[in-house]
Amino acid sequence: MQKEIIIAGFGGQGVLFAGQVLAYAALDNGKEVTWIPSYGPEMRGGTANCTVVIADEEIGSPLVQNPPLAIALNLPSYDKYEPLMRPGGVLIVNSSMIDRTPKRGDITEILIPANEIAEEIGDKKLTNMVVVGALIASLPELTIADMEQALKNHLPVRHHHLLPKNYQALQRGYDLAREQLAVPQQ
Amino acid sequence: MPRELLKGNEAIAEAAIRVGLEAYFGYPITPQTEILEHLSRRLPELGRAFVQAESEVAAINMVYGAACTGARVMSSSSSPGVSLMMEGISYIAGTEIPVVLVNIMRGGPGLGNIAPAQGDYFQAVYGGGHGDYKPIVLAPSTVQEAIDMTVMSFDLAEKYRTICMIIADGSIGQLMEPAELPEMRPIQRQNWDWAVNGTGGRQRRILSSIYIEPKDEEIANLRMLKRWQEIQKNEIRFKEYYTDNADFVVVGFGSAGRIALSAVRAARHQGIKVGLFRPITVSPFPFAQLEELSKRVQGLLVVEMNMGQMLQDVQLAVKGNTPVEFYGRPGGVVPFPDEILHEIQRVATSKLSLDADPRMSWLDRATAK
Structure with missing residues (x-):
């Protein structure tokens, strides 16, 4: 088993942290995992992305050209990664910030109004956890419970009062993605 | 130790601390700055020396001096910074003292860019500085190897009184992977028979790369090559x-x-x-x-x-x-x-x-x- 995931958006949208939570969950579940950010001269307000690879055996390349799974948090990321998706792949689209319609017919695009959901829960900074929750619906190697555990294990204790809202964000994203994937609820 | 999710640069820095790094001298440069950042926080809290020098030239000469005392010392940089260090590196080689260096390589030549590259292979493997010497050069491909090679590099440098350089490209420096750090070891500075650490009544020692008499320099060169022969025999991985x-x-x-x-x-x-x-x-x-x-x-x-x-x-x-x-x-x-x-x-x-x-x-x- 090997799954590659690209998460992309503006700097400040929690792109890198979203990838790290996935990586921590994979680590806690005994998987091999790599997390690598794009690093460049630009920082705040620029584009940010990270690649997470989860596998059962030693990981070769930590980078992937045509990801089977991706999250696009803004329009530039959507424009960049939609054409690169592996046929049959799943792209989580933050429809709060992306108003154009999908161009690809051979991938599954899950539209999640992540900003609005995060604001409903009470914090715009939860946008990243909403889309990660949506991704988990297409990543059977990890569960929402794994993600919750990863947050609990690796977030500094001083942030633990934020855990319940993070859990809510994960669950809301997951539920919405499941509806769109038309998979019967458990 | 448990497996943790560690970034390459920070893993190298922490591994060095745990095997007894006593002093670090460096100057920030992307994509290796996290090494310096991590050490700037950790070394002072352990009562050890961290110096951000005014330049790479200064940093490598501080490394040179500190290494002469027999303490475990290191520096790190990225391609253009390592080029600046080359004079000092040659002096260290000529003085036959153990030093650990890390080059988190980026695109070049010149100022180039900050993206991952392997263009410094010749510079590292064939010495880079002037004169006739060969450093040990290790090339990790994972965060775990970066840790293991940092640990190994101090032992190798000391065993053969040589420079041991780790070359990794920027992506290994920035990559996070599960890896296991070594346990924290107490500093055990060895009483090397070459170190200048206060005579305490014994015979005075001089460490230098100056051999005014060419025949003496030739003897030193051949001694280094003999040592290299041993390295070739024992250390290939x-x-x-x-x-x-x-x-x-x-x-x-x-x-x-x-x-x-x-x-x-x-x-x-x-x-x-x-x-x-x-x-x-x-x-x-x-x-x-x-x-x-x-x-x-x-x-x-x-x-x-x-x-x-x-x-x-x-x-x-x-x-x-x-x-x-x-x-x-x-x-x-x-x-x-x-x-x-x-x-x-x-x-x-x-x-x-x-x-x-x-x-x-x-x-x-x-x-x-």
């Missing part, structure tokens, strides 16, 4: 994947090596009998092992993130036994596995020549439009 029944073998170090592993696996799925040979010590280079391998394969494909530097060592190793082909991405471009897979397919299906110059053939392919 490499890793092989699927080479047992391979018709073709890819050779790559560091990131290029691990990216090639993905391509090799994909090629195996297509029925191409290909393996991977990944040098871990690029100096001393595994010449004999590659020569052996070259006698039982139909061709080698060298993959590097430069324009063909290790390629020359591979060509030396195989002594014309088998054709050597090359694929490179210089300038800070990281190859994807698909590109290397394509090259493996090309090598496996074309008639290879022993006479062709692999760099020039690659250049023709790379620039043909």
Whole structure:
């Protein structure tokens, strides 16, 4: 088993942290995992992305050209990664910030109004956890419970009062993605 | 120790601390700044020395002085910064004292860029500074190897009174992977018979790279080469994947090596009998092992993130036994596995020549439009 995931958006949208939570969950579940950010001269307000690879055996390349799974948090990321998706792949689209319609017919695009959901829960900074929750619906190697555990294990204790809202964000994203994937609820 | 998710740069810094790093001298430069950042926080809290020097030139000379006391010291930088250090590195080599250096390589030459690259292979492996010396050079391809090699580098440097340099490209510095750090060891500074650490009544010692009398310098040079002979005999490390029944073998170090592993696996799925040979010590280079391998394969494909530097060592190793082909991405471009897979397919299906110059053939392919 090997799954590659690209998460992309503006700097400040929690792109890198979203990838790290996935990586921590994979680590806690005994998987091999790599997390690598794009690093460049630009920082705040620029584009940010990270690649997470989860596998059962030693990981070769930590980078992937045509990801089977991706999250696009803004329009530039959507424009960049939609054409690169592996046929049959799943792209989580933050429809709060992306108003154009999908161009690809051979991938599954899950539209999640992540900003609005995060604001409903009470914090715009939860946008990243909403889309990660949506991704988990297409990543059977990890569960929402794994993600919750990863947050609990690796977030500094001083942030633990934020855990319940993070859990809510994960669950809301997951539920919405499941509806769109038309998979019967458990 | 438990496996933790660690970033390459921070893992190198923390591993150095845990095996007794007493002093660090450096100057920030992307993509290695996290090494310096981590040490700037941790060393003072442990009561050890951290100095951000005014330049890389100053930093390497502080390393030189501190190493003369027999303490475990290091510096780190990235390509342009390492170039600045070269004079001091040569002096350290000439003084025959143990020093650990890290080069998290970026695109060049010149100011270049901050993207991952392997263009400093020649500089590292062939010494870089003036005069006749050879450093030990280690090339990790994972965060765990970066940790293990940091631990090993201090032991090797001390055992052979030499420079041990770790070369990793920027992506290993920035990569996070599960890895296990060594346990924290107490500082145990050895009472080296060469260290200048206060006479306490014993005979005075002088450490220097000056040998005014050429015959004395010649003796020092030969002593260093004798030591190098021992290093070559004892310290060669490499890793092989699927080479047992391979018709073709890819050779790559560091990131290029691990990216090639993905391509090799994909090629195996297509029925191409290909393996991977990944040098871990690029100096001393595994010449004999590659020569052996070259006698039982139909061709080698060298993959590097430069324009063909290790390629020359591979060509030396195989002594014309088998054709050597090359694929490179210089300038800070990281190859994807698909590109290397394509090259493996090309090598496996074309008639290879022993006479062709692999760099020039690659250049023709790379620039043909």
